[in-house]
Amino acid sequence: MKLAFSDADEAFRQDVRAFVKAKLPADIRKKVELGLRLEHADYVSWFRILEARGWITPGWPVEYGGPGWTHLQRYIFDEETLLGSAPRIIASGIQMLGPVLIAFGTPDQKARYLPDIRHSNTWWAQGFSEPGAGSDLAAVRTSAVLEPDGKHFVVNGHKVWTSYAQWCSMMFALVRTDPQAAKPQEGISFLLIDMASPGLTVRPIRMLEGGTDLNECFLDNVRVPVENLVGELHKGWSCGKYLLGHERTGIAGIGSCKQQLLRARRLAGEQGLSDDPLIAASLAQFEVELMALEYTALRLLSANQQSKVPAVEASLLKVRGTELRQAIYELLVDIAGPHALPFSIDAQFLEALEGGHELAAPAELGTLAANCLDSRKLSIYGGANEVQRNLIAKAVLAT
Numbered sequence: 001m002k003l004a005f006s007d008a009d010e011a012f013r014q015d016v017r018a019f020v021k022a023k024l025p026a027d028i029r030k031k032v033e034l035g036l037r038l039e040h041a042d043y044v045s046w047f048r049i050l051e052a053r054g055w056i057t058p059g060w061p062v063e064y065g066g067p068g069w070t071h072l073q074r075y076i077f078d079e080e081t082l083l084g085s086a087p088r089i090i091a092s093g094i095q096m097l098g099p100v101l102i103a104f105g106t107p108d109q110k111a112r113y114l115p116d117i118r119h120s121n122t123w124w125a126q127g128f129s130e131p132g133a134g135s136d137l138a139a140v141r142t143s144a145v146l147e148p149d150g151k152h153f154v155v156n157g158h159k160v161w162t163s164y165a166q167w168c169s170m171m172f173a174l175v176r177t178d179p180q181a182a183k184p185q186e187g188i189s190f191l192l193i194d195m196a197s198p199g200l201t202v203r204p205i206r207m208l209e210g211g212t213d214l215n216e217c218f219l220d221n222v223r224v225p226v227e228n229l230v231g232e233l234h235k236g237w238s239c240g241k242y243l244l245g246h247e248r249t250g251i252a253g254i255g256s257c258k259q260q261l262l263r264a265r266r267l268a269g270e271q272g273l274s275d276d277p278l279i280a281a282s283l284a285q286f287e288v289e290l291m292a293l294e295y296t297a298l299r300l301l302s303a304n305q306q307s308k309v310p311a312v313e314a315s316l317l318k319v320r321g322t323e324l325r326q327a328i329y330e331l332l333v334d335i336a337g338p339h340a341l342p343f344s345i346d347a348q349f350l351e352a353l354e355g356g357h358e359l360a361a362p363a364e365l366g367t368l369a370a371n372c373l374d375s376r377k378l379s380i381y382g383g384a385n386e387v388q389r390n391l392i393a394k395a396v397l398a399t
C-alpha cells in the first residue's frame with residue numbers, strides 16, 4: 001500500500017530528492033550510508049549547502065529565514081534527506097535555541113545570535129541536564145547569582161550529557177537564580193554562556209559505541225553578562241518548556257526507520273539471508289509496524305487534525321518510533337553476525353577512502369554493532385520513554 005500525497009507535495013519531494021542527490025558531497029554520503037561517525041566539518045559543510053538553498057531552518061518563521069513549509073513538507077524534507085543519506089540537522093542552535101530567541105529574545109539578542117546560528121558559524125550546547133536533574137529537569141541546581149553592581153551573573157554548577165560541547169563556542173543553560181522560590185519550576189533563568197569563559201571546563205564522556213560526543217561541563221565562578229539573560233529573570237522555565245515542546249514533527253524518526261530498514265533488506269540480500277524465515281519474518285513485521293506508525297504520524301500532521309492532546313500523541317510517536325528503530329538495529333546485527341564486530345572500522349574506511357576503492361562488504365557490516373549500541377540513546381534523550389509512558393498513562397487513564 002502506498003500513501004497518497006498531493007501533487008504539490010510530490011513535486012516538493014522530487015525537488016528535495018534531486019537536491020540531495022546533486023549537492024550532498026560524496027564522502028559525507030558514504031559515511032552516513034556506512035553508519036560512520038561524522039566530524040564537525042562534515043555537518044558544517046552540509047548545513048551551509050542547505051543554508052544556501054534556504055532550507056537549514058525549517059522550524060523558523062519566514063521573516064527569520066525559515067522556508068515557510070507546512071508540517072507535511074517538513075516531514076517530507078526529513079524523510080528525503082535521510083533516505084538520501086544526508087546528515088540530520090542536529091545543531092541545537094538551529095533546532096532549539098533559534099525558536100526560543102525568536103519567541104523570547106531581545107532585538108539585540110536576535111540580531112547578534114540568529115545569523116551566526118543560520119550560517120553554522122556558532123554551535124550551541126544545550127546545558128539543561130545535571131546529575132540529579134534529568135527527567136526531573138526542574139531540579140536543576142546550577143546557581144547564578146547577580147553581582148552587586150547588577151552587571152554580571154556568577155554561575156556555579158555541573159551540567160552533564162552535553163551533546164557536542166567539544167564543537168560549541170556557546171551554551172544555553174537553565175540556572176537557578178532564586179533558590180527560595182515556592183515551586184522548583186520557579187526561580188530558574190535561561191542564560192547564554194560563552195564556552196571560552198574562565199572557569200568553564202568541558203570533560204568528554206566515553207559512550208557505549210566508543211565516541212565522545214557527550215560531555216560534562218563544570219562551571220566554577222563563571223561570569224556571564226546580564227544582557228545574556230533570555231526572557232525574564234526567574235522565568236526561564238517558560239523558555240525551557242517552549243524549547244522542549246517546539247520540535248514535534250521529527251520525533252518519531254520515521255525517515256531513519258525507513259533508512260535502516262532499507263539497509264537491512266539490502267544487507268540481508270547481500271549476505272544471502274533474504275529467504276531465511278526468521279530474518280524475512282522480522283523484516284515483514286517491521287515493515288508493517290513502520291507503515292502503521294507512518295499513517296499515525298501523517299494523520300497527526302494533517303492540517304485538519306484537531307488534536308486535544310498533541311503532547312501525548314507526540315509521546316506515543318516517540319516511544320513507538322524509537323523502539324522500532326532500536327529493534328531494526330538489533331536485526332541489522334543479526335544479519336551481520338560475526339562481521340558486526342571488526343577490530344577497527346574507522347581505519348578500514350579511511351584506508352578505502354584514501355585509496356579510492358570500495359569497502360569490502362564485511363567492512364560495512366562492521367559498523368553495525370556500534371550503530372546498535374548507539375541506538376540505545378534514542379529511548380533516553382528527548383524525554384526518556386518510561387516518562388513518556390507515564391504521560392500517556394496519565395492522559396488516558398486519569399481522565
Ligand SMILES: Cc1cc2nc3c(=O)[nH]c(=O)nc-3n(C[C@H](O)[C@H](O)[C@H](O)COP(=O)(O)OP(=O)(O)OC[C@H]3O[C@@H](n4cnc5c(N)ncnc54)[C@H](O)[C@@H]3O)c2cc1C
Pocket residue numbers: 125126127128129130132133134135136160161162163164214377380381382383384385386387390
Ligand atoms: C545521547 C544523549 C544526548 C543528550 N544530550 C543532552 C544535551 O545536549 N543537553 C542536555 O541538557 N541533556 C542531554 N541529554 C540528557 C537527557 O535529557 C537525559 O538523559 C534525560 O532527560 C534522562 O535523564 P537522566 O539521564 O538524568 O536519567 P534519570 O532521569 O535519572 O532516569 C533514569 C531512569 O529512570 C527512569 N525514570 C525517571 N523518572 C521516572 C519516572 N517518574 N517514572 C518512571 N521512570 C522514571 C528513566 O526513564 C530512566 O530509565 C542527553 C542524553 C543522551 C542519552
